[in-house]
Amino acid sequence: MTLARSSLADTPLLKVSRPVSACSRCRTAKVKCDNKLPACTACERAGREKECTAANDQFARGKERSYVAALELRIEKLERRLAYARSTKASVALHGPEEPPPPDPNRKDSMAFIRAAIHRKAARTQENADINTLVSDFGYLAVNTTTRDFEPSESNMTFARLVLAASTNEPVPEPRTTALPAEPTARALVQHYETNILPLYPVFPAATLHALASDLYQDHPRPVRSSESWLFWMVLAIASAAQSRTRQDEHYANAVEFVGRALPHADRALKPGYVTQIQSLLLLTQYAMLDPAHFDSWHPIGFACRAVVDQGLHQDPPHAQEVDLETLDTRRRTFYCVYALDRAISMVHARSFSFYDAAVSVSLPSPAMAAVAPPPDASLPLFKLRQIQSDWYQALYQGDPIQPLPDAAGFIWQKYFDMWEWSERLPADLPPAIREMLDLELRYSYVYCVASSARGARLTSYGRLLIFEHVVSYVDRIYEVASQQPVHDGGGVGSVGSVGAFYTYHDALRVFFMGSQFIAALRDDADLILSGTPVAPPVTAPGNVSAPPLPMRLDRGGGDNLDRSLRCLDRVKMTLELYGQRWEDALSLMESFDVISAEVRAALESRRGVRDAVASGGAVGLGVPATGTGQWQQPGPGDV
Incomplete structure (x- = not known):
């Protein structure tokens, strides 16, 4: 009984219960068509099985014989494509040319000739599309x-x-x-x-x-x-x-x-x-x-x-x-x-x-x-x-975002300390341009490591202050790099310019990332950051590396944190605009940054208007808390 069921499953009896249209040969001859598959009885008796509609895919337009027949022909097409794909794969594995398998010489049905003609005509134009799909x-x-x-x-x-x-x-x-x-x-x-x-x-x-x-x-x-x-x-x-x-x-x-x-x-x-x-x-x-x-x-x-x-x-x-x-x-x-x-x-x-x-x-x-x-x-x-x-x-x-690190804060401060220690050991005689590039990479890494992540520790106010300081310093310096123009040495086109190191379109992506982290820090903790009030570093577990001190202020623009914030936002945009002259995609980054920074910028400008209206006092500097404990030493990490 099992064998009988398997046989029926492999070769099911296909029967159309409600014919919709006769096959093309019966319709032309005006004889009754029973729509049997794969060929109707009239075509079978006349020895024209391969000319029947079911054998050569030629339905009368809009008069398909049945939904079942359409599905069966779709399966037949897919099986032919699968067989062709397998034969092509086998030929590639044998280091042979990419040609379809030769047709059986005993078969001269129309599909074999059509397939060969399609392959000959479309092979060259289709190859690039196949590669792109692959x-x-x-x-x-x-x-x-x-x-x-x-x-x-x-x-x-x-x-x-x-x-x-x-x-x-x-x-x-x-x-x-x-x-x-x-x-x-x-x-x-x-x-x-x-x-x-x-x-x-x-x-x-x-x-x-x-x-x-x-x-x-x-x-x-x-x-x-x-x-x-x-x-x-x-x-x-x-x-x-x-x-x-x-x-x-x-x-x-x-x-x-x-x-x-x-x-x-x-x-x-x-x-x-x-x-x-x-x-x-x-x-x-x-x-x-x-x-x-x-x-x-x-x-x-x-x-x-x-x-x-x-x-x-x-x-x-x-x-x-x-x-x-x-x-x-x-x-x-x-x-x-x-x-x-x-x-x-x-x-x-x-x-x-x-x-x-x-x-x-x-x-x-x-x-x-x-x-x-x-x-x-x-x-x-x-x-x-x-x-x-x-x-x-x-x-x-x-890592798995569902499983946070056991001691995420300790891990982050340890890696932060490893990067700081790396910076302290840089060779003293590195070329200035390469040293500048490495220091920018370091500040980018600090922010990336401290920023919120699925497996990281909850970002504290102190972490946001670290991000604020590193982003301001990074943006000031990358803006200067992007603004530099090569000064040629008289050697003609391609002569060595003054802009050294290796800056690429990826620096535009880094600028956008740093600006986004800056926006997030201000959105979450604006009052504390803008006030300039010193914040004590978080206490770490015994035996762990202590939290790093805030870096020394290296920006040259002066002003309090409100002025520094607005200047930083301007320079992120200007840097992306400068990079947009080289890489069109940087202009899209600039437009995106305009959108995500609009709310924070408006709030900062409103604060500045209120401040200027009520007082004309000097800038309030951001103090560096005394955190000379643990494994850290002054000056702060990243200072070069």
């Missing part, structure tokens, strides 16, 4: 970045095309010329990259870059590999975009031109399974951070993280395996460059990291060998800060 949510895409399935010689679906389809926001225009830029221009751009970006992300030696430039500008240049061409053009693009100040200036136009020159080399530069693949992905990520109109940095850094894990760079080699120190340091530098960018990009977008710290077992590279530019090496301090940030970000923002 990577629409890269978080669910499992791609082994060391596989040979994406070799350019084997398939039109190369790994580079997959990366670019996921990362591209707007197509890059075709290059205007095929000639090399003037050698002084190229040298100046290489120098800018080496001075301001390579010390932070030393993914390749500076000597490699200089040797490559020298080879290209010889009278008889040697043949250059695709990965080297990608390196050269992307470095020029990054350095040029870093010096741009508006979307219409020559620096930005040159950057887009240089990227266009690099893209033809993408297939080989991003070839899976090699360290050059990771280097190339990092260069694409850095450029995307400077040009969000054309590329989204989230996807290339995700691919880079996957490549690092697939190639095993997230683990140091076993002790039994003998590896020379230079090779080991190269592995470690490559990993931590990916690690640092992944942490920075994930935090600024409030997204999860590509991999957890628990999966990582890589020592920091040695300072002596990590210094690819003139000492000191700025990458090691950055890597260490990213490790601290990663620790508290995973605990506060990536």
Whole structure:
């Protein structure tokens, strides 16, 4: 009995109880049609089963035979699509071309010919759409970045095309010329990259870059590999975009031109399974951070993280395996460059990291060998800060929000203290521009760590005062950075400017975040903050790090906290407006900030009107409470 039921379930008797319309052949012949499926009796007797409506999907428009028949044909179509998808997947796994399975020679029905014709006509135009659909949510895409399935010689679906389809926001225009830029221009751009970006992300030696430039500008240049061409053009693009100040200036136009020159080399530069693949992905990520109109940095850094894990760079080699120190340091530098960018990009977008710290077992590279530019090496301090940030970000923002940390306040103050201690140990001879950038990163981290989170402690008035002070200092200084204009050294387009370090569109996102936290602090505790009344730090449990002291006031504008608040709101808006000249999305951030700050701004302006009307006294300064207890020392954390 069980077998009979199973058989009926597999091949059900399909019968239409109430015919709506005859099949096309019966209707033409004007004979009675019993609408039996898959072919009616008249067609079956005439040997025309495959011409019956049920076999070739041709319903009379508006006269479908039945709802059941429509559903059955829908199932048939889906089954055909599923069979085709399975055959395509099998062909890719066997490194074969992406073609549909050959039709059975014994079958000559119309569907086989139609399918072949559709594939021939639509394969090329549909391929890009298929790739975009495939990577629409890269978080669910499992791609082994060391596989040979994406070799350019084997398939039109190369790994580079997959990366670019996921990362591209707007197509890059075709290059205007095929000639090399003037050698002084190229040298100046290489120098800018080496001075301001390579010390932070030393993914390749500076000597490699200089040797490559020298080879290209010889009278008889040697043949250059695709990965080297990608390196050269992307470095020029990054350095040029870093010096741009508006979307219409020559620096930005040159950057887009240089990227266009690099893209033809993408297939080989991003070839899976090699360290050059990771280097190339990092260069694409850095450029995307400077040009969000054309590329989204989230996807290339995700691919880079996957490549690092697939190639095993997230683990140091076993002790039994003998590896020379230079090779080991190269592995470690490559990993931590990916690690640092992944942490920075994930935090600024409030997204999860590509991999957890628990999966990582890589020592920091040695300072002596990590210094690819003139000492000191700025990458090691950055890597260490990213490790601290990663620790508290995973605990506060990536853990289960239903389960708060057992001692959230103690955890936050400990991480705050770790970052302060890191700042105290920064090398004294760091370049001023890089030191300024690291200090801005530190204040951003202070606010991010202390701010309200699902697993953090309840934000106290003292925590809001900390946020207030750090945001005011941060905004004053980032406004000055955004206002600076490059001062060229006479080397023409691309010459080294005075604005150093590596500032990107993500700094606009950080400004918006800091401004939002500032608004939240004032909305929740305006009376206390604006009064300037000293607040005692919260008492911590025995054995825990004490709460930090309020930082020393470093803003140069003066005035009481009311004046400082209004000036801070103005400068958040002005900074986003300046960044909006470079990145259009920053203007949207400015408009959003206008909306969320309108109520607080109106209240502050009303307070100032009342204050000015009743008194003309001086500003009331915000005192620094005497909290020299525990592990802290004056001056306050973050003061550089």
